[in-house]
Amino acid sequence: MTKELWKGNEAIAEAALRAGLESYFGYPITPQTELLEYLAKKMPAMGRAFVQAESELAAINMVYGAACAGARTMSSSSSPGISLMQEGLSYIAGSNVPAVLVDIMRGGPGLGNIAPSQADYFQLTKGGGHGDYHPIVLAPSSVQEAADLTYGAFDLAEKYRHIVIIAADGNIGQMMEPVELPAPRPIEKKDRGWELTGNLGRPRRIVTSIYLQPEVLHEHNVKLQAKQVEIEKNEVRFAEHWLDDAEYVVVAFGSSARASLTAVKWARAKGIRVGVFCPVSLYPFPYARLTEISKRVRAILDVEMSAGQMLEDVRLAVAERVPITFFGKMGGMVPFPDEILPEIEKMVEKK
């Protein structure tokens, strides 16, 4: 296979089609719109369902319906749109149906701006909607990784009958990089025992999230939580760079990790033994691995495009074993390597 130059949003859309995406429901919002436009162009000609919904609220509820019908389905949006979708995500989680969502994150709060951001970490990983649940949240740091994670997201969603969110900052959605796309897969139709297709030759099925009896809802939640425990056991993903001999570590994901990698390369050239720890699954967060690392380094620098949202999970993992410093940029600003390098040097001086 040869590599081709792809824009992030379009590579994600094409990867979803190749994974067997049957239906897409979305609403235009910058900086994810090319994703919707790409599918608008491709899906009707392939005989697959594309609907531009009247709102993100409607879009996620269409996804909810399609998921109940057993279809490989997804939506995509950007931060303010994801806020609107939290209602539907809570229902999808409460009803045990699989769905994929792509969030091309932009600056907030409020209308914010259309520049890249990572400030959706809280609303994506901590549930966002009401009730006890965490979607699986995967954060790519390149266009290639965005395509690969999207391609695998549908299997993952179906395995756990859960939400999988691809959390890419606006950089990943907008930039072009060489990509090797995965091979197209046929759409597989099989009855898995829960989808609503009409009760021909079988007892009726009901997909719901309402359980009025507190004892029954408690038991329902116990089952949902058991699923979360399985996810936490099996789906932790991260990348590591130059950690073998590292005395210092930068923790960052997405575009922040890309910029940190360059800064760390420069720091290494100056003789600082520093590495990068890059969580890919933001939920489940790689607590155990980061705890291990924190036991053998002298200090940790957390770099984010937010006021420090992942920082809370980093602190949980590190538990005050070593000092943690933070460098964050907000408002759609991207941390540049020449800004991160001095932060690495400051971390080293402090020790």
Add this chain to the structure above:
Amino acid sequence: MINEHMQVVFDYPDSFTDVVTHYCPGCTHGVIHRLIAETIDELGIREKTIGVSPVGCSVFIYNYFDIDFAEAAHGRAPAMATGIKRSLPDRIVFTYQGDGDLAAIGTAEIMHAAARGENISVFFVNNAIYGMTGGQMAPTTLPGMKTTSSPNGRDVELQGWPIRMSEILAQMPGASYVVRRSVHDPGNINKTKKAIRAAFKVQLNQAGFSMVEILSSCPTNWNVSATQALKFIKEEMIPYYPLGDYKVADAVKSLIVG
């Protein structure tokens, strides 16, 4: 015991389950449920029909029907039905929604389902009140009508006017069949059933969006007896919400006859 001298003249429709109702005495949700179940039986579509239930008194409609059912978030049933129908275009998909669900929190979803000509059937039960939460003012509460959130009667100067959804949706080019019926007496119950059948037939013929608005009673929250409630529909609701066919597109006229 049934012997050779007896015959069954009245029974549960096949599409019904044999369970005790949760609806209040005198509420007409049960009548409307039965009309839908009988129609599903008569059209022979039970095994390919998927219902979408609303939030409100009829949230548990799926307990009464022996068909596949999904439970939607408040107001989002038309969006959810869209997702199901687009995934399974050869199945019959209907929503059952109350006035708070369809005419307040879910106005965007119902308007755009109609605008898209979404090939689903909507049964809109208008009883002019929020029943499940205990009798608050609905988007369809009549002027002057007392509710727990309009205790002195709906003051249109402060609380606005009730919405006539059938009249609004009939203007949508994508809507093929939009009618208003009532279940306050046997003659109107029969007419309602015919409209439900027509709505399903529109969908079976892939002819676009269909909605039957049904005026329904809520003796509990209207604070009246069951018979007074039926009288209220006839004397108070119908003048504001006239019964009739608001949209029967030319393409579906032939489906409606008989």
